[in-house]
Amino acid sequence: MLEKRATELISEDAVGGKNVKEPFCTQYRCGPLLGSGGFGSVFSGQRLSDGLQVAIKQISSDRVQQWARLPGEAAPVPMEIALLQQLSEVGGHGAVVVEALRFLHAHGVVHRDIKDENIVVDTRTLEVKLIDFGSGALLKETPYSEFEGTRVYSPPEWILSQSYEAVSLTVWSLGVLLFDSVCGDIPFERDQEIVRATPVFTRRVSKECQSLIRWCLSYRPEDRPTLEEILSHPWMVGGEGEGGGEGGDLQEDHSSLPKQSL
Incomplete structure (x- = not known):
């Protein structure tokens, strides 16, 4: 890699x-x-x-x-370099995307461009690594009014009002990523579809996986789960989030993620 x-x-x-x-x-x-x-x-x-x-x-x-x-x-250096330096000083992140994002937030960084192209999977260990912090920022509790990430991964509140909060953006993008991983394509292509916030599953996906994706893609930011709630969701707890379930197998069905041998 x-x-x-x-x-x-x-x-x-x-x-x-x-x-x-x-x-x-x-x-x-x-x-x-x-x-x-x-x-x-x-x-x-x-x-x-x-x-x-x-x-x-x-x-x-x-x-x-x-x-x-x-x-x-x-x-001075670009903010991207400062963010990477800040993370390198506190160690590596978890083996799954949600744990990696929790790690970032715990150390004051929000990625803001979660998508398949920014995730690399080690085909030998299935370890997941986040890359490209060019759209990242320091984490804050107040809303952000700028967004340089990928529009089809952005939430309804950004499309409608050009404002969002870090966790709700991250969770929405996770929902899009998870849908892409199990269905082979993103759920929304146009702004109208993002604002409608109604994913249509094109493949057979377990009910638990569907419920998690729909939760992450809730129209209202306050209705979306936290990262901790995602980790405690039955789909995650039951092992499907690590590749053990019908129609919701991230390890088997992550063809859209870049695969590289480290």
Whole structure:
């Protein structure tokens, strides 16, 4: 797997009078372009100290909207790097997506772009890893008024009023992800469908799994479960959430998730 680390940033710009490309080039070798998007480009690379294969994200400083400072560093860095650094200091996350999100929230981070492309499954251990914190932010209890995640994973309140809270957004996105995992496609494509909040199951899915998905995709944010309530739901407790149930088998039916050998 191409691992993403907090230090793996190339910037062609000098930030705060300090060229951050120089220390980068002494630690990493940049390879071919893997892909690009609205926020930057991703290259394959190698860490020189031990040959570790990595993914290198290149961001132009004029595209960065939020900056932060790391302890002991004079120059500011993009918020994404600060969030990754904050998480790396407190250890790894759980083996399932919900536990990983609980870990993030417990350490003051909200991902804000939960979707299949940002989840990598180790095919040997079935360990789940969250990637790409480009849309992430520091966790707060008050509503957010900006969203740079994927629109088809956004909740009705964002579509209608451009406002949402961290947990309710996360849970809604989890519901979309879970539906995608068991049905092979997302439940909503258009804004009208998101606002209607009525998923139509296109495959045979257990009643427990359906009830959890419908709960996560409740129209009103206050009607959605917490992450703890998701973990205690019968579908999770009964083992289906870890791949043991009819029509709700995430391990067997996660064809939409990227699979890579770590």
